[in-house]
Amino acid sequence: MTVRDMVAGVLVLVGSLAVLAAVPVIWAGQELRTEGYAETAGPLIKDPEIQAAIATRVTDDIRRQADLPKIVDGTVDALAGLGIPRSLVRRHLGSVLDPTEAALAALIEKDVRETLDSPVATQVWATALRDARNAIATGSPRNAPITVELTPLVEEAKRRLVDDGFDAVRDVRSPSLRFVVVESAPLAEAQRWYDVVAILGVILPVIAAGSFLVALAASPSRRTLLAVLAGTTVAMGVLVLGITMAREPTLASLAPDQRVLGEAAYDAFAASLRVLVWWVFGIALGLAFIVRSLPDRRDSRGGVRPAGWTSRIHDRV
Numbered sequence: 001m002t003v004r005d006m007v008a009g010v011l012v013l014v015g016s017l018a019v020l021a022a023v024p025v026i027w028a029g030q031e032l033r034t035e036g037y038a039e040t041a042g043p044l045i046k047d048p049e050i051q052a053a054i055a056t057r058v059t060d061d062i063r064r065q066a067d068l069p070k071i072v073d074g075t076v077d078a079l080a081g082l083g084i085p086r087s088l089v090r091r092h093l094g095s096v097l098d099p100t101e102a103a104l105a106a107l108i109e110k111d112v113r114e115t116l117d118s119p120v121a122t123q124v125w126a127t128a129l130r131d132a133r134n135a136i137a138t139g140s141p142r143n144a145p146i147t148v149e150l151t152p153l154v155e156e157a158k159r160r161l162v163d164d165g166f167d168a169v170r171d172v173r174s175p176s177l178r179f180v181v182v183e184s185a186p187l188a189e190a191q192r193w194y195d196v197v198a199i200l201g202v203i204l205p206v207i208a209a210g211s212f213l214v215a216l217a218a219s220p221s222r223r224t225l226l227a228v229l230a231g232t233t234v235a236m237g238v239l240v241l242g243i244t245m246a247r248e249p250t251l252a253s254l255a256p257d258q259r260v261l262g263e264a265a266y267d268a269f270a271a272s273l274r275v276l277v278w279w280v281f282g283i284a285l286g287l288a289f290i291v292r293s294l295p296d297r298r299d300s301r302g303g304v305r306p307a308g309w310t311s312r313i314h315d316r317v
Contacts, residue, residue: 008219009227015211016231019280020239022204027276029201031269032194037133038126040272045125047264051116053257054179058153059112062161063105065172104166111160112153120156124148128181135182139191146187147178183258222291229288236281243270243277 031037044050115121128148135146154177158169182190212228247266254262 002219004218005224008215008224011211011215011218012224012227012231015208015215015228016235018204018208018211019232020235021200022208023236023239023277023280024273025197025200025204027273028197031272032133032136032197036272038129040268041129041265042122042126044261044264044268045116045121049260050264051113053260054148054150054153055109055112055116057177057179058115058150058157059105059109061150061154061177062108062112062157062169062172066104066108066169107164107166108157108161111164112157114160115153115157118156120152124150124152132182132187135187136190136194139194142188142191143184144187145180145184146182147180150177150179180258181261183255222294225291226288229284229291232284233281233288236277236284239277240274240281243273 031040125148128146132146135141158172161169215228216224218224247270251259251262251266
C-alpha cells in the first residue's frame with residue numbers, strides 16, 4: 001500500500017463520516033424550510049392514540065361544563081315538582097337515570113370522536129404545526145410551549161351535540177382549552193440548533209464531496225471508488241441503527257402526558273428520515289455493484305482497467 005492509498009483511505013473515512021452527519025442535517029433543514037414538516041406531522045391528527053388523548057381532554061371539558069349529574073338531578077327535581085317524592089323517584093327510576101347519564105356521556109364521546117375526524121380538527125392541527133415551525137425558525141416565543149387550541153373542537157362538538165338533541169350544552173361556555181404539542185425545553189433546544197443546522201447543511205456535503213473527490217484524485221483506482229461507495233452504504237446502515245436506538249433515550253425525558261404524542265411524532269419523523277437514508281443506501285449500493293461488475297480490459301501498457309465510463313480509473317490490484 002502506497003502513501004497515496006493511505007491518504008485516500010483517510011479521506012474516504014472522513015467523507016463517510018461527513019455523509020453520516022450530512023444526511024440527517026439536510027433532511028432536517030428540508031423538513032423545516034419546506035412543506036415536508038406539515039406533510040410528515042399533519043397525519044398525526046389521525047393517529048388513534050393522539051386522537052384518544054385529545055378526545056379525553058375535550059370530552060372531559062364538555063362533561064364538566066355540562067354537569068351531567070346536574071342534568072339527571074334536574075329530571076328528578078321535575079318529577080318531584082309533580083308531587084312525587086325524590087326518594088321514590090330515585091328508588092324506582094334509578095335503573096333508568098344511571099343509564100341515562102351513561103348514554104349522555106357516550107353521546108358526547110361519539111360526537112367528539114366525529115369532530116376529530118372533521119375538517120375543523122385538521123385546520124386546528126395545521127395551525128398548531130405552523131406555529132411550531134414558525135417558533136423554531138424565528139426563535140419566538142422563548143421559554144413557552146407550543147400548544148393546540150382545543151376550543152374550536154369543543155365548539156364543533158357542542159354544535160354536533162345540539163344537532164343530536166342535547167340542548168343542555170348549547171349555552172355552555174368553555175374556558176380556553178389547550179393541548180401541549182411541544183414542551184418549552186425541547187422547543188428551546190430546537191431553536192438553538194436551527195441556524196446551526198442551516199450552516200451544517202451546506203458545510204457537511206461540501207466536506208463529504210471534497211473528501212471523496214480528493215481521495216479519487218490521490219488514488220484513482222476502482223478500489224478507491226468502491227471504498228467511497230462502501231463507506232456511504234455503511235454510513236447509512238449506521239444511521240438507520242442510530243435512529244432506532246435513539247428512540248427510547250429521546251422519549252425518556254418526556255412527561256407521561258406527552259409520551260403518546262412524542263412516540264407518534266418520533267416514529268413519523270423517523271420514518272421520513274429513513275426514506276431518505278434508504279434512497280442514499282440503495283443508490284450507493286447499486287453503483288457499487290455496477291462498478292464491481294464492469295469487465296476489465298488490457299490497456300496499451302499491458303495493465304488492467306475497467307471498461308466503460310470508469311475506464312480512466314485504474315485498478316492497480
